[in-house]
Amino acid sequence: MSGTRALDLPGTAEELERYRRGGLRLAAGGFALAVLALVCFGFLPEDPPWAEDLAGFACVGGATACAFGLVRLPNVRRFRRILASGPWSAHPATVVSRHWSGEAVVLAAVDGGGLLPLRVIASRARWQEARPAPTGVLWWCGDSRGGGVLAAPGGGPLFRARPVRGTAARRRLLAVAEEARLAGLPVPAQPQAGPGVPHAPSSVSVPSYARFAAHAESWAVTPRRRKRPRRPEPDVRAAAWWRVRALRGTAGLAQVWGGLAVLVLYGALTATDVLWPEEGAEGGVPTGSLLLLTAAAAWTLWASFQVWNRGLPVVRVLVRAALAPVPVERRYALVPAPIGEGTALVVFPAHGGPDDRPEAVLPLLPPDRPVGPTGTVELRGWLDRDAEDGDADGAPVVVAWCDGRPLWPSGPYLEAGSADGAALLEALADLLEAEPAPEPTAQD
Numbered sequence: 050m051s052g053t054r055a056l057d058l059p060g061t062a063e064e065l066e067r068y069r070r071g072g073l074r075l076a077a078g079g080f081a082l083a084v085l086a087l088v089c090f091g092f093l094p095e096d097p098p099w100a101e102d103l104a105g106f107a108c109v110g111g112a113t114a115c116a117f118g119l120v121r122l123p124n125v126r127r128f129r130r131i132l133a134s135g136p137w138s139a140h141p142a143t144v145v146s147r148h149w150s151g152e153a154v155v156l157a158a159v160d161g162g163g164l165l166p167l168r169v170i171a172s173r174a175r176w177q178e179a180r181p182a183p184t185g186v187l188w189w190c191g192d193s194r195g196g197g198v199l200a201a202p203g204g205g206p207l208f209r210a211r212p213v214r215g216t217a218a219r220r221r222l223l224a225v226a227e228e229a230r231l232a233g234l235p236v237p238a239q240p241q242a243g244p245g246v247p248h249a250p251s252s253v254s255v256p257s258y259a260r261f262a263a264h265a266e267s268w269a270v271t272p273r274r275r276k277r278p279r280r281p282e283p284d285v286r287a288a289a290w291w292r293v294r295a296l297r298g299t300a301g302l303a304q305v306w307g308g309l310a311v312l313v314l315y316g317a318l319t320a321t322d323v324l325w326p327e328e329g330a331e332g333g334v335p336t337g338s339l340l341l342l343t344a345a346a347a348w349t350l351w352a353s354f355q356v357w358n359r360g361l362p363v364v365r366v367l368v369r370a371a372l373a374p375v376p377v378e379r380r381y382a383l384v385p386a387p388i389g390e391g392t393a394l395v396v397f398p399a400h401g402g403p404d405d406r407p408e409a410v411l412p413l414l415p416p417d418r419p420v421g422p423t424g425t426v427e428l429r430g431w432l433d434r435d436a437e438d439g440d441a442d443g444a445p446v447v448v449a450w451c452d453g454r455p456l457w458p459s460g461p462y463l464e465a466g467s468a469d470g471a472a473l474l475e476a477l478a479d480l481l482e483a484e485p486a487p488e489p490t491a492q493d
Contacts, residue, residue, distance in 0.1 A: 055190040055198070056132040058240065064205025065128055072121025079114030082107060128207055131191055131198050139202065139479070141234040142187040143226045144180055152176050153213060154199065155226040156189055159236045165193050166222040167210040178206045178388070185385050186237050186480045202240075202387050202479040235267050237480050255465065256478050259403035261382035261395050264481050265422035268385055282417060285455060290368050295414050295457040299367065300360035301352060308349030315342055370430030371448040371455050377428045379408070381449070383420055387476045390415045391459050394449055395477065399425065410473050411447060412460040426451045430462070 055061055086108035140156040147153055152169040169176055179201035181187060189210075191197010196211035213219050226232070256264075283292045290296045297303070380397040394411040430447035447462035448455050463470030 053136045054133050055135065055137040055188075056129065058137065060203050060205055061132060061137075061200065061207070064200070064207055065125065065132070067205075068121065068128070068207060069125045072118045072125070074118070075121070076115045076118025079111045079116070079118060082111030083115060084111075086111060124209065127209070128198055132207075135190055137188045137190050137200070137240045139186055139237040139239050140189055141231055141237070142181060142185055143229045143231050144185070145222055145225050146173075152180070153222055154187065154210070155222050155231060156187065157226070157231045157234065157236075159239070164223055164226050164232060166213040166219050166226075167196070167199070168213050169199065170209040170211065175206070176208065179208065181385065181388060186387070188240060202237075203476060235264075238478075240479070255406050255471075255474050256481055257403060258380065258382065258397045258401070258405045258407075260481055261384065261397075261407070261477075262403075262423045265382040265384050268422075282454075285368060285371055290364055294417065296364050296367065298414075299457070300364045301356045302360075304352035305349060305356060308345055308352055311345040312342075312349060315345060366446050367448060367457065370446045371450075373429040373431065373448075375429075376450065378425055379428055380405075380423070381426050381451075382423050383413075384477055385480070386412065387480060392416065393473065393477055394426070394456065395474075396426075396428070407465050407474060409462055409464045410470055410477070411449060411458055411462050412473070413449075414457045414459045416456060418454070420451055420456065424451065426456070428462075 056065070086104045089104050138159055140159060142157070143155045145153045145155070152171070152173065154167050154169060156165045156167065158165065179187075179199070181201070186202055188200045188202060189197060190200075191210070193212060196209065199208045199210045200206065213222060282294050285293055285296070291300075291302070378399045380399055380401070382395045382397070384393050384395060386393050392413045392415065394413055395407050396409045396411060397405050397407055427450040428447050429450060431445065445462040445464075446458070448458060450456070463473055465471065465474060
C-alpha cells in the first residue's frame with residue numbers, strides 16, 4: 050500500500066462528494082424554510098395565536114438545519130486533508146455506546162502495537178450507517194495523536210474520530226476491548242487504494258470454506274450479554290407469529306407501540322388538566338400540546354400503515370418458509386455482517402471439502418442464543434418463489450433451522466452467482482484475515 054492514499058479509493062471519493070452534497074442540500078433547505086416562515090409570519094393574522102407559534106417553530110427549525118448543513122463544509126476540507134495524507138488500514142474494532150459521552154470505538158493495531166481508543170464525532174443516528182457489531186472491522190486513516198477518519202469496510206460512510214481524553218475513560222474502554230479479546234483477533238486483509246486498483250476481490254477469488262470457517266471460529270458470534278437472560282422464543286410451529294420476538298420486530302410493531310404510548314401519555318396528562326386547560330381558562334390551547342398530539346397521531350397512523358402494507362406480508366412469507374415441509378441440508382459458516390449487529394450465513398454444499406466456494410449467503414437477524422460458528426443447517430422455503438408472494442423483485446425467501454430452532458433472515462437468500470450475492474460476499478471477504486502469500490517454488 051506504499052504510495053497510495055485513502056482518497057484514491059473510488060468509494061471513498063464518492064462518499065466524500067455525497068457528504069458534501071448532503072450538507073449543501075441541508076443548508077439550502079433549512080435556509081428556504083426559515084425565509085418562508087419569516088415571510089409568512091408577516092402576513093399571519095393575530096387569530097388564531099397558534100399560527101404565529103407554528104411559524105416560529107418552522108423558522109427556528111430551518112435555521113438549525115441550515116447551521117448543521119454549513120458545519121459539514123469545513124468537515125469536508127478536513128476529511129480531504131486527512132484522507133490525502135495516507136492509506137486506509139483495516140482494524141479489528143470494538144464499539145462502545147456511552148450514554149452521556151457519545152459513541153466510542155477501540156481499534157487493534159495491525160502490527161500488534163496495542164489498542165487505540167477513539168471518540169466518534171457524529172450523531173448516533175448517522176453512526177448507525179457504519180456501526181459494526183460489538184466486535185467487527187473498521188477502516189482507519191489518521192494517527193493516534195491527532196485523530197483521523199473512520200469508515201465502514203469499503204471506504205464509506207466517513208466519520209471523524211479523535212483520541213479519548215482522560216485516564217479513567219481510556220481505562221474503561223481498554224477493559225471492554227480486553228474482555229472482547231480484541232488484541233487476539235486476526236488482522237483483516239488490508240485495503241488497496243490506488244487508481245484503477247480494485248478494492249474488493251473479484252468473483253473468481255471468493256474465499257473458500259476453509260477461510261470462511263476460520264474467520265467464523267475467530268469471530269464467534271454470540272448474543273449480547275444481558276443482566277437478565279431472555280426467555281427462549283416460542284416455537285413458530287406451535288405459537289402465533291406475534292409471540293415470536295424476531296417476527297414482531299420484522300413486522301414493525303415496536304413503532305406502533307411507541308406512537309400509542311405517546312397518545313396514552315397525552316391522554317393521561319390531558320385528563321389531569323396538565324396539557325389541556327379547563328373550560329373558560331385564559332390562554333387557550335397551548336400550541337406545543339396540539340403539535341405533540343398531531344405528531345403522535347400521524348406517527349401511529351403511518352406506523353400502522355407500514356405494518357399492514359409491508360410488515361405483515363413479509364412475516365407471512367417468513368412463516369410459510371419456516372414451515373415448508375422439505376428441508377435442504379447445507380454446511381455453513383456464521384460470520385458478522387460488515388455493518389450492524391446482524392450476521393451472515395455463508396452457505397456451502399453439504400458434502401464437500403475445504404476448498405468449496407460459497408453457494409449463497411443469507412443475511413440474518415442477531416441470534417437470540419449461542420449458535421455454532423460452523424456446522425450444518427436445514428434450509429426451508431421457496432427458492433423459486435415469484436413476485437406475487439410479497440417481494441417486488443421475487444427474491445427467494447429461505448429460513449435456516451439450526452439445532453431445531455429457526456435463524457430468522459433479515460433479507461432474501463442471495464445466490465453466489467447473483468449480483469447482490471456477489472456484492473455481499475465481496476464485502477464479507479474484506480473482513481477476512483489476509484491470505485498468506487504462497488511460498489516460492491524451488492526452481493530446478
